[in-house]
Amino acid sequence: MLMSGKGLGLELCAEGLSFAVAGGGKTVRLEAGLSLPFAPGTLTLSRRELNVTDPKGFVAAVREAHLRLLTKERTVRVSLPDAVGRVVLLELEARFKNREEGLDVIRWKLKKSLPFDMSTVHLDYQTLEEKANGAVSLLVSLISRPVVTQYEDLLIEAGLEPKLLDFTSFNLYRLFSPRLDMIDNGAFVTFYRGAMTVLIFHAGVLSFYRAKEGVGGAQNLYREVNSSFLVYGDRYPGQQVGEVLCMADDSDAEAFRSLVAEASGVEPVLLDLERIVTQAPALGLERAALHQLAGSLGAALRSL
Secondary structure, eight states: OOBOSSEEEEEEOSSEEEEEEEEOSSSEEEEEEEEEEOOTTSBOOOSSSOSBSOHHHHHHHHHHHHHHHTBOOOEEEEEEOGGGEEEEEEEESSOOSSHHHHHHHHHHHHTTTSSSOGGGEEEEEEEEEEOTTSOEEEEEEEEEHHHHHHHHHHHHHTTOEEEEEEEHHHHHHHHTHHHHTTOSSEEEEEEETTEEEEEEEETTEEEEEEEEEOOOSHHHHHHHHHHHHHHHHHHSTTOOOOEEEEEEOGGGHHHHHHHHHHHHSSOOEEOOGGGTEEEOTTTOOOHHHHHTTHHHHHHHGGGO
16 A cells, blocks of 8 residues: 655665655654665765765665655655764854854854865754853754765655755664653763764763764774763763663674673663564564664654
């Protein structure tokens, strides 16, 4: 049966793609979902160079996957790997009159500190905190215009209408946000599709972000997670991490939870996708297949 009026999410990564059709309600409801691999060499992650090296193969894979969903929905929210852009936490001394002024001030502020020609970068920001003295804390996302334009153009060629492209780490946060929004002084640590991310919050405000692609084996992963907590402690002495929540691909979840416990010194809570997602009766995805849809599910929720 064809479905419409649902949120459609797409996650892209070097290995392949995943689609999810989600419905709203008290819990997340997965109406349809699937993952498909790319042919080797289809997509190479880069902040500066075009990512899709085989455009015809990419378009064909997206079309095939979308057709197999049996959905009329073509407006799609997209998760891109954090490695294709940059995320900066920025403190500014004064608020802005409007959004355009904010973008201008941020470009000027970052011009000397980042190795980008700011005129070629797509920039967006979110205000995290407005302080009593007028200062503001911002979450700034940057991605090369040619990189994001290629993704948008190819998705349009595949018959989709891309909106709200975001980094995968933030769509994973969105997926688990009912639990994560309860954190005051804590961390959200993920190991998903070979990438590690660490988000640390103080007084409910994001104060530390780090993402690392291709971290490799357990020893290197431990080193990256541990160093993230050490850097946070050095940067913000006295700001204790009281709670840690983590998630990982299904096959790595328990081992990752133990690794995060050792690296952070806090016994973490392992977030489980099966506890927050219900599936349509005819779908019946196995646990591992469901976990592969986390990034696309998080993106789909942006439209609900």
